[in-house]
Amino acid sequence: xxxxxxxxxxGTLDMLILKTLSxxxxxxxxxxxxxxxxxxxxxxxxxxxLFPALHRLEQEGWIEGSWGESENNRRAKYYxxxxxxxxxxxxxxxxxxxVVVAISKVLEAT
Numbered sequence: 001x002x003x004x005x006x007x008x009x010x011g012t013l014d015m016l017i018l019k020t021l022s023x024x025x026x027x028x029x030x031x032x033x034x035x036x037x038x039x040x041x042x043x044x045x046x047x048x049x050l051f052p053a054l055h056r057l058e059q060e061g062w063i064e065g066s067w068g069e070s071e072n073n074r075r076a077k078y079y080x081x082x083x084x085x086x087x088x089x090x091x092x093x094x095x096x097x098x099v100v101v102a103i104s105k106v107l108e109a110t
Contacts, residue, residue: 013045013053017094018085021063027076028054054079062088 020026020034031054032045062085068103070076081089 001101002018005088012096013049014041014057015089017050017053017057018062018081018089018092020083022086025078027068027070027078031038031079043082048081057085060088061085 017031020031020038022108026034028047028071031049031102032050035043035045053105054063054065058065062082063079064082065079067075067096068078
């Protein structure tokens, strides 16, 4: 069976990052690895997409970053979800539910 990869819909990367950080604080590479692991490799987030999204989420106040040491003793920026980010994640999940229902209706239309 061939590789299954999928493109993320616009705006869903932010939601996936927020959800990932709701589990525990992580550095960028950790977020990428966790998303790939959870989705069985379907979503592979490249640095060119991840880091602008992290910057945007930090600017919005939904995540906070602080410098620390990674598991391989390298300097890494660790991100954690803020209270505002937790609230935003709730709104994103609700919206995503509406999107899924709407897309399902279109796909099932006869």
